Amino acid sequence: xxxxxxxxxxxxxxxxxxxxxxxxxxxxxxxxxxxxxxxxxxxxxxxxxxxxxxxxxxxxxxxxxxxxxxxxxxxxxxxxxxxxxxxxxxxxxxxxxxxxxxxxxxxxxxxxxxxxxxxxxxxxxxxxxxxxxxxxxxxxxxxxxxxxxxxxxxxxxxxxxxxxxxxxxxxxxxxxxxxxxxxxxxxxxxxxxxxxxxxxxxxxxxxxxxxxxxxxxxxxxxxxxxxxxxxxxxxxxxxxxxxxxxxxxxxxxxxxxxxxxxxxxxxxxxxxxxxxxxxxxxxxxxxxxxxxxxxxxxxxxxxx
Numbered sequence: 198x199x200x201x202x203x204x205x206x207x208x209x210x211x212x213x214x215x216x217x218x219x220x221x222x223x224x225x226x227x228x229x230x231x232x233x234x235x236x237x238x239x240x241x242x243x244x245x246x247x248x249x250x251x252x253x254x255x256x257x258x259x260x261x262x263x264x265x266x267x268x269x270x271x272x273x274x275x276x277x278x279x280x281x282x283x284x285x286x287x288x289x290x291x292x293x294x295x296x297x298x299x300x301x302x303x304x305x306x307x308x309x310x311x312x313x314x315x316x317x318x319x320x321x322x323x324x325x326x327x328x329x330x331x332x333x334x335x336x337x338x339x340x341x342x343x344x345x346x347x348x349x350x351x352x353x354x355x356x357x358x359x360x361x362x363x364x365x366x367x368x369x370x371x372x373x374x375x376x377x378x379x380x381x382x383x384x385x386x387x388x389x390x391x392x393x394x395x396x397x398x399x400x401x402x403x404x405x406x407x408x409x410x411x412x413x414x415x416x417x418x419x420x421x422x423x424x425x426x427x428x429x430x431x432x433x434x435x436x437x438x439x440x441x442x443x444x445x446x447x448x449x450x451x452x453x454x455x456x457x458x459x460x461x462x463x464x465x466x467x468x469x470x471x472x473x474x475x476x477x478x479x480x481x482x483x484x485x486x487x488x489x490x491x492x493x494x495x496x497x498x499x500x501x
Contacts, residue, residue, distance in 0.1 A: 208488065208491040208492075208495065211488055212255065212488075212492075212495070215251065215254075215255040215258055215259065216250075216251045216255065218258070219251045219254045219255065219258075219275060219276075219279065220246075220251070222272050222275070222276055223245060223246065223276060223279060224246075226276060226280075226325070226329065227242050227245075227246070228241070228242075236310065236314060237314060237317055237318060237321060238321075239310075240306060240309070240310045240314045240315065240317075240318035241318045241321050241322055241325070243306060243309060243310070243318075244283045244286065244287050244300075244306050244318065244322070245279070245280065245283050245322060247283075247300065247301045247303060248301050249301055250499075251279065252392075252424075252492075252496075253275075253278045253279060253282050253391055253392065253395045254275035254276065254278055254279045254395070255492075256392065256395035256396050256399065256417075256489075256492070257271050257274055257275040257278065257395045257396075257398050257399040258271055258275055258399065259399065259488050259489055259492070260395070260396045260398075260399030260400050260403070260413060260489070261399035261400070261402055261403045262399075262403075263399075263400070263403065263405075263409075263413075263482055263485050263486060263489070264400070264403035264404065264405055264409075265403045265404075268399075270402055271398070271399060271402055273329050273330060273332070273333040274330065274333075274349060274353070274398050274402070276326075276329055277326035277327070277329045277330050277353070278326070278353070278391065278394065278395055278398070280322045280323070280325050280326040280329070281322070281323060281326045281357055281360075281391065282391060283319075283322050284319040284320070284322040284323040284326070285319075285360060285361075285364070285391075286300060287305075287306045287307075287315050287316075287318055287319035287322070288315075288316070288319045288364075289364065290305040290306065290307065290315075291307055291312065291315060291316065292307070292312065294364070294368055306318055306319075323357075326353075330350055330353065331350075333346065334346055334347065334350065345401060345402065345404075346402070348401060349397075349398050349401050349402060352394055352397060352398065352401075353394060353398070356390040356391055356393070356394035357390075357391075359386040359390035360386060360387060360388075360390045360391055362386050363382070363383050363384075363385070363386025363387030363388070363389075363390065364387050366379070366382060366383050366386070366387075367383045367387055367452070370383075370452075370453060371452055372452075373453070374453070377458065379453075380453055380454075380455065380458055381422070384421075384422050384425040384426070384455075385418070385421065385422060387425065388421055388422075388424050388425040388428070389417075389418060389421025389422055389424075389425065390421070391421075392417055392420060392421035392424060393414065393417040393418055393421050395417070396413050396414065396416065396417035397410065397413070397414060397417065400413045409482075412478050412479060412481065412482075413478075413479065415475075415478040416475050416476075416478040416479045416489065416493075419471050419472070419474050419475030419478065419493075420472075420475050420492070420493050420496055422471055423468055423471045423472050423475065423493070423496050423497055424496050425455075426455045426464060426467060426468045426471070427468060427496060427497060427499060429454035429455045429456045429464065430455075430456060430461070430464060430465065430468070431499075431500070431501070432454065432456070433456050433461065434461070455467065468497055469497070472493050472494065472496070472497040475493045476490045476493050476494075
């Protein structure tokens, strides 16, 4: 493998470097022109550039760099996945779903603008993601590269479909007793599908072989589940000032979470075990995977 090795990596500095690069590229897609739909464009920008961890596009780039250094080929896909993620956040916050007032410590989109604008801003970001990828496909001349990107595009579409399905099941079962397999289904789809996609996109674009892709897929499935379990924990014992969103909403709405299903102590034990399993799946990559290993720990230990 030709990817980058880093001895004694400064994880926070490396994460910040990825985040800064992603912010710069997202800026290129902001529509600034004066036009009849200017407020809609402002609404899309408001959510897309609101900050956040940029975890999903970071996973795309970092996974690619396990194998190759120059991640420029990944940038349209990294940008697109962040657009889809923010589409999901705007719609999650709407009165008909979570009815939240704050996101990243700021007013949610429908509170900043209005409900109709927020709905259309979410729709706009989802469609913009497909425009970004389709433009990249149109500009790809090499047949082998095009075939690879079409495969990624298919997985992108499938993961978005699964995310929406997971969100539906989550809302449908509010206030109802849920079997353990249904709870895991929600987490694997609502949150896990996009995180798994990010890792697989980076690996496929970097020409990872089947064995490496399988290891990374297993890693991604584990961190995807870990991410949502940690969200369940923060929903109970997080600090609103740090998380930037209300604490206790899941319990108030009767949502079934890992905490409500298993209790806090067992949930934290499950989180530890899943994180350990995630890291074990990529041990064979050695030092090249140090950032991804630290990222798994970061997901487990984050406070927002």
